[in-house]
Amino acid sequence: MEAAAGGVDDMTKLSYLHEPGVLQNLATRYELNEIYTYTGNILIAVNPFQRLQHLYDSHMMQQYKGAPFGELSPHVFAVADVAYRAMIHEGRSNSILVSGESGAGKTETTKMLMQYLAYLGGRAATEGRTVEQQVLESNPVLEAFGNAKTVRNNNSSRFGKFVEIQFDKHGRISGAAVRTYLLERSRVCQISDPERNYHCFYLLCAAPQEELDKYKLENPRTYHYLNKSNCYDLVGVSDAREYLATRRAMDIVGISTQEQDAIFRVVAAILHIGNIEFAKGKEVDSSVLKDDKSKFHLETAAELLMCDPGAFTDALCKRVMVTPEEVIKRSLDPYSATISRDGFAKTIYSRLFDWLVDKINSSIGQDANSKCLIGVLDIYGFESFKSNSFEQFCINYTNEKLQQHFNQHVFKMEQEEYTKEQIDWSYIEFVDNQDVLDLIEKKPGGVIALLDEACMFPKSTHETFAQKLYQTFQKHKRFVKPKLSRTDFAIAHYAGEVMYQSAQFLDKNKDYVVAEHQELLSASRCSFIAGLFPPPPEETSKSSKFSSIGARFKQQLQALMDTLNSTEPHYIRCVKPNNVLKPAIFENVNVMQQLRCGVSASDLLSVFLLYCNLMEA
Known part of the structure; x- marks a missing residue:
């Protein structure tokens, strides 16, 4: 089957499914503002870096409501619709996993999913705020306090987020919970040019004059926590308008005026503390x-x-x-x-x-009687910078976990199904990353366990921690000891090798x-x-005094995986077409790198072969 002039809307229709064919198809469609493409039932979304309002209006929502999957053009609404219908008809919880590197459009995609689910499961606004209104308005509040401009993205989420939307037996939204993971604390005090600190600091500095007088604030350029970078403004964004929008969103999610005042007093106090x-x-x-x-x-x-x-x-x-x-x-x-x-x-x-997260959750409220939920996961993509610290280590560990989930679901489970059905098919190889996960999380002796051990010994330094890693993993094929450093270490992740600088690992791990x-x-x-700052609980034993960020994060991640494993998953892979964050530019090398890190051409090929096997059977 030859590709049409405008490309094909499903990669499995390509006559040659290899990297050049996949890239050519995505580039052709991108040029026509066709930013969505399927690979079987996986949606690939290429960031347009511009508002394509016509794609998300109420008319579009009506069209996708109840339409069989694949009948209309690929769309984020189609994935949400499939998840919702499956939940209604099978009575089973579903989840939508949105992944991709920073700047690929995960946060916007998540917002569209939530908007569509609110449209399907919403009820007529009666008195007061509806659950779906509060769920949607929690986005701008969490973005103001958890997002920042980075080198790669003007609105980068510096925390992971899993939103559980609960439904009653009639398919209406009846409650919700927001779970967040690993806020990047170090950003409050350390930013490098041309990044920004968390948005809320700049929003407050752009507040009306009476607010500034109340908090004794001046120009953001005068604050040490903001002026380590020369970037104060975002192109096309008015911080003054965003400040008012954030206050409005806080009203809707049930944060009182007194609480809002206290929140911004804390934000202002932090700016003063930095000076x-x-x-x-x-x-x-x-x-x-x-x-x-x-x-x-x-x-x-x-x-x-x-x-x-x-x-x-x-x-x-x-x-x-x-x-x-x-x-x-x-x-x-x-x-x-x-x-x-x-x-x-x-x-x-x-x-x-x-x-803020606890307040949003208690205001929205959870439905204890809900039998089904749809979870939407918006979590940081794989990161590899010039300098990679503890945050990147945790982020890449998360991505290893999600990659394994993807492998197990798309490949292992499909293939087990064929064996069970006695369908004749040839086994498809895929990269199993269990060995990387063991290296990171195994107890005892994984990187996290060794880090916790180092944090408990007063005389440990990052040098002694690095030496312990070299000694423990000298024969591990996924662990690399660099020739020119005595404290760096590298891990060969599924998406490529990343060099980590151990210098701040111990400090950042102590909670x-x-x-x-x-x-x-x-x-x-x-x-x-x-x-x-409630009084800390009475310690029962000496060992319980030590609490580590890494160990807590590992537990949170396991709880997230348990939730995901109990749901029917759907996948959206977001792709960043260029590094200049501008529309109409498609850089082949950049996109190919991301496809290799996420849903690679070999994964696509495997999905394609699975479909072919199924058709033949």
Whole structure:
């Protein structure tokens, strides 16, 4: 079957299913603004980098409602419709997995899916806010606090998200829950040019003047946490308008005016905290506030967080050591006080983000009687940068898990089905990545277990951690020890080799709040801020004191996989056509790389062969 002049809408119709054929077909369709293409029942979505409003209007929704899959042009609505119909007719939960690298359009695709599901399962707006309205408006709130401009994407989600939409027996939306994964805390204090910090900081700096006066804020260029990069504005985006839109969305998801005020007081306080600088004190290894400017920012932050300025200074500059004999107050040198300051800012921000997610969930409410749900997964794509730290390690671990899920579902299960049905077919090879997962998550002796072990020993450094990895995995075919570094290590992932810098792995893996910071904020006169820092539970044993981000993330990921495995999955693979984030440019090399990292031509070929086998049978 020859490809039509405008390409084919399903890759399995191509006469030659190889990389050049796949690329040619996607490029031809992209030129005609046909951004969606099927490969069997997998949807490939190529980011148009422009608004194609006609593709998503209510007329389009009506057309896809109940239409048999494949009858109309490929579309994100068709995938959502199939999931919804399957749920209604089979009484089984479904999930839609949206994957792709940063900038490929996952977040927008997720929004379209949620919009269509709200259209199918919505009810006439009666009094108050409907569940689906709240689900949709949770997007702009979470984007303001969890998304940022990166080198690859102007609106990059710096956290993973799984939205469970619950339905009653009539197929109407009756509840929802948002589960989030691994917010990138380090961004609060560290950004590199031309990236931005989280959107909410810039939105607040663009707020109406009376708000700025209330929070004693100025131009974003004056804040240390924002001015490490020269990028303050996003092309085509008005931060002032987005600020008002975020406040409106907060109203709809049930965040009260008082709570909104407290939220933005915390955001403003973090900006002021970043401008507190330290100088050497009179005593050895002690520090004091550097100048009047630092004193102003500390006092303002204390006022916004409603805590005592003196206690605030002590929490940043001193540590209390409790020994069996006495309690000693130890001073920190200016460098350690700066680390303490940044740790403080990251802790407050991540607690604030968790509060927002909990608030959204309690406002929307869950339906305890719901028998079925549709889960929509929008999670970070595979990442490989010049410098890769703990965040990239966790993100790529997630992608290994999802790749295995894809392999098992599309290949293993299909092939088991053929064997069961006694269909004559030839076995198709696919890359099984269980060995990479064992390397990362095995207990004992996987990378995460060894990292936790290193974090528990006071004398461990990233050097000793790296040496332990080299020693443990010297014969592992997926682990690479670089020739020119004593602390880097590489993992041969399914999507390619990634070199990790171990320097901050230990710090980023420790999930603890400095006791002085905890004490200061739980004593805040503002109940909202004190509520972010409830007293820690009484420790029952010594070992339970250590809590690691890696171990918690591994548990969350396993829970997510258990949920996905109990549902019927549907796949959407998003592709970024170029690195300049502009419409009408299709870079073959770039796209080919992504197809190899995600649904590769060999995967497509395997899917194609499975279909051919099925047809012949």
